[in-house]
Amino acid sequence: MKNTPWLVIGAGAIGLFWACKLEKLGNKVHLVYRSESPGKKITLESLTNEDGQQKITATKHKIKSFAADELSEQYDNVLLCTKSFDLKDAFLKVAGHITDDANIACLCNGIGAQEELQSVLSDNQTLWAGITSEGVLKIEANHIKHTGLGDTYFGEWRPSTPAKTFPIDSLTVTNIRQRMIEKLAVNAVINPITAIFNIHNGDILNDEFKPLVSATLSELANIFSHPKFSYAEQSQHLTCENLKNRVNTIAQLTRLNRSSMHEDIRLQRQTENSFISGFLLNNSPIDLPIQQLLFNGIAFPEQREETQKKLLSIT
Ligand SMILES: NC(=O)C1=CN([C@@H]2O[C@H](COP(=O)(O)OP(=O)(O)OC[C@H]3O[C@@H](n4cnc5c(N)ncnc54)[C@H](OP(=O)(O)O)[C@@H]3O)[C@@H](O)[C@H]2O)C=CC1
Numbered sequence: 001m002k003n004t005p006w007l008v009i010g011a012g013a014i015g016l017f018w019a020c021k022l023e024k025l026g027n028k029v030h031l032v033y034r035s036e037s038p039g040k041k042i043t044l045e046s047l048t049n050e051d052g053q054q055k056i057t058a059t060k061h062k063i064k065s066f067a068a069d070e071l072s073e074q075y076d077n078v079l080l081c082t083k084s085f086d087l088k089d090a091f092l093k094v095a096g097h098i099t100d101d102a103n104i105a106c107l108c109n110g111i112g113a114q115e116e117l118q119s120v121l122s123d124n125q126t127l128w129a130g131i132t133s134e135g136v137l138k139i140e141a142n143h144i145k146h147t148g149l150g151d152t153y154f155g156e157w158r159p160s161t162p163a164k165t166f167p168i169d170s171l172t173v174t175n176i177r178q179r180m181i182e183k184l185a186v187n188a189v190i191n192p193i194t195a196i197f198n199i200h201n202g203d204i205l206n207d208e209f210k211p212l213v214s215a216t217l218s219e220l221a222n223i224f225s226h227p228k229f230s231y232a233e234q235s236q237h238l239t240c241e242n243l244k245n246r247v248n249t250i251a252q253l254t255r256l257n258r259s260s261m262h263e264d265i266r267l268q269r270q271t272e273n274s275f276i277s278g279f280l281l282n283n284s285p286i287d288l289p290i291q292q293l294l295f296n297g298i299a300f301p302e303q304r305e306e307t308q309k310k311l312l313s314i315t
């Protein structure tokens, strides 16, 4: 592989964070923005864990930013950091600048956009699906804050033999689909409930929401154990108890945060609903009345009040 710069696409919270991180790892990085240029220097307020104490340090990173039509080089390593609904189009805007054997990685929530992206790649390009539990907030066009320490993993979307290694070796996993379905399960509970009821993540643990959360988890456990579910091989371990532990832990750890879907609804932005609840509804071999209500509560704002009542009447 040639030593060309990494191309990071999307100057949102995660894109800026990864542009800085890749630069810190010693790589040359070019960043593609859509509406607002972050300029030449990005400030990263990072969170580190030293001797059990979390510390914040601000660093400045020189990164070259481009609009897609300003690119002139060819790239071997690409990291797409858009929301799932923008993924394929964002790639297509720069596709002419990506080499025929490039590593193309993406880091978006939900499932479905990865296959859309795979469908426009050439046979020798490798798609690396990624997930991250880092928390990052964009404060200004050129300023981000690391709000939660987490992990990031990449795995081949279509596993090859012998298995390939991601350009950053330590981030490679062989079971990315399992990790993605685990993350999707958490997002399918916390995101729509917090967005529909306008509450912080920790509030879903309150007594008022216990019957709803419990019914949502049990419906999810039914899909995940169903032999005809398209991810059955990767989801058998997600029993009701296992899901409850995962959701409770994340809700507790992020109790004062707003979920990304809650924030999208609050700011009247497009949500990733179709790639979270929508993915489950489209791929489930059984009816999912609760997930359908959650999907509708997000997709149809005019039904939200009615949906809230229905969801709270679940026993
Ligand atoms: N932030 C976080 O802490 C976490 C985020 N995630 C996931 O990571 C993904 C990215 O999240 P986040 O960074 O917060 O989202 P943002 O909305 O902050 O950033 C997405 C960026 O992608 C840009 N974009 C969209 N289309 C294009 C395009 N064609 N060319 C160039 N840029 C484009 C958008 O540009 P524009 O400014 O024009 O809209 C926007 O700046 C999401 O799927 C999210 O769910 C996962 C875990 C944590």
Ligand SMILES: CC(C)(CO)C(=O)C(=O)O
Pocket: 109, 186, 187, 190, 191, 201, 250, 254, 257, 258, 259, 260, 261
């Ligand atoms: C884990 C969680 C729920 C944290 O807010 C998240 O991934 C999101 O908001 O999309």
